[in-house]
Amino acid sequence: MSKDEGLIIRLSKREVDWLIKAAQKSYPLEICGALFGLINSDGRILIKKVVILSNILNSSVAFQIDPEEFLAELMRSENEGLRHVGFFHSHPGSATPSDIDVKFMRLWPESIWLIISLINYEIAAYRIVNSEVRNVHVEII
C-alpha cells in the first residue's frame, strides 16, 4: 500500500507490552490514545509518553478519542516539554489503517498513527505524506 519514507519512531518495549495488555483487556473494543515525545536532530521521533484515552465510540471497528481528555493531556504534556507526535489505537484485526482511519489521518497530516493488531501483536505506524499513506518504521528498544 505504501512506500517507506524513511521516518523512524522509537518506542520502548515496556510501553509496547503495556499497550498490548491494555488492548487485550478491552478486546474486541478498540483502545486509543495519544503519543507524546521529542524529535531528534536526525528527525527520529522518540516517543516518551503513551497515554490511553477513552474511546467514546465503544466500538470494535472505530475509535474517537474523548476530546476533553485529549486536551487536558495535551496541556499536561506540553508543560512537561513534550510534543504531541501522534495517536495510537488497537485493531481486533490486522494493523492496517481502515478507510475511516485514513479519513481522519488526512485531518492530522503531521501525526504518526500507530496501530496495534490483536491478531499477531504487530505494531505498525503510518503517516500521510503528499496525501498518500506511508509506512513509518517503528524501532522498539
Ligand SMILES: [Zn+2]
Ligand atoms: Zn483503525
